[in-house]
Amino acid sequence: MKQFPIKKIVVYLLLSLGAITMVFPYVWMILSSFKTPAEVATTPPTWWPSSFAFTNFVYAFHTAPFGQYFINSLIVTSCVVLLTLTTTILAAFAFSRLKFPGRDILFTGLLALMMVPFEMMIITNYATISKLHLINTIPGLIIPFTSSIFYTYVLRNFFLSIPDSLYWSARIDGASNWQYLWKVMVPIAKPSIITITLLNAILSWNSFLWPLLIANTNSARTLPIGLYAFITEGGVRYERLMAAATIVVIPMIILFLLARKHIISGVAKGGLKG
């Protein structure tokens, strides 16, 4: 049976229209970042910059320490991801493999707590971090985010799908719980762990409200907060703002192009908990 060509044309037309709508803000951001002030302030707008000069990027890097922000973001995200992964693997193991009194009640209670939005916790957490004298420090951006009920829930479900027989045969071979977890379960759960890592990294890298409260000095600012400070301190010069925004967006675009399939299947399976 041959496809009716008009139907195909409509599908591609609609899909292209949608794709252009989704990508346009990025294209316009990057094109604008190469323009001169005169090219930005024209009607009708100039589509292509006359030359791809890096003037605006040089200005952005000179005015604000975007290199420092990048390193801060990198430190915060890798620490959050590594610490969360460790606590998640250990807790998911206890909730799936170990039998102890009160396990199911505790787990149900945690799931109920998961429903409370983070915005409700911000107030007290700010006070806690302030008492610990961690305002304007990198650890202040990390330590509230070392445990995730959501990822523990996801990994526990995966651990539960690993057959019991594997456990008992490992135990008969003399493996302890600890060895079984790291030598058998973790390698099997690798796809699940990659998913958790990617989703958590994206969330942490783009996090805004918490670092906005905590990081008010250049030494602690992450990329999104540094960009926001650049807007408020640098004034409205769109070609410069777009250069700064491009600097912030590029690392994630590269990550997305490299790990597209993992990210998409991860979101489809686990969803992003915002």
Next chain:
Amino acid sequence: MTKSPLKSLGEALLYLSPFLLGVIIFSLYPVANVFLISFKEGYRMATGAFQQYGLGNYTRVLADKDFILALKNTGLYVLFVVPISTALAILFAALLNQKIRFTGLFQTAYFLPMVTSGTAVGLAWKWMYNYDYGIFNYLLSLIGVSPINFLNDVRYGLLSLIIFGIWSMLPFTIILLLAGMQNIDPLYYTAAKVDGAKTTKTFFRITVPLLAPTIGLVLIINMINAFKVCSELFPLFNGKPGVAYSLYTVVFYIYDEFFLNRQLATAGAAAVILFFIVFVLTMVQLFIQRKWKHY
């Protein structure tokens, strides 16, 4: 192999303690504390002193016209963003689910906004919304519409926020719906083809009903996220809640009360009200969706 319950609890606690430590200090305690503080009248942040327990903070918040405005704005935002983005997402997910070429290219285009910083992208939107040189007003001028002051006119602020909100919500929604569609047994479509059903009929009679549970889930997740609208305001309006303070949202109000006015107790009361609203609406949706299942 049986161990004594005490010994098994001890071993489990060794595995659980790093996780529970974080949960207790940064999730459980803050939630309990915010409930408690919201009932403390005359609470002082510096000393922790207060006059008595009561509903004073709640009556104060509910009488604050900024909070009422925040509720109204947030409600309208949810009411427009969630259904529109979900409807558009169903359309695009259905299109992406066809046998098409350039899948990689289309996936990159549709899903990229999921990974990039909302602050950076919000800034690009601010530039596109610009009154004098923004691309939107140029495109509008091509069809003879006079320029709109998207961000600095009280009448258009919410609309601009809603359009940006729909765009931001699309990628995530499309992914979840696409995954739901790919779980539908292809046999249904084969049967429909044999019976000679048209594409639109197949879509409304097979895809949509079988997708109902996924659509229900997506509606709830999107509603919860849309109720928390706040950080979108920062790049668009320079950290202010819209022009002339017209665009307060509930979370922005909480942020303002807490961070700028240092009113911890009223901020807490507002947070509890938000949680209560979202909780009730989630339950109502779950209840309605139970009645949807008609297959």
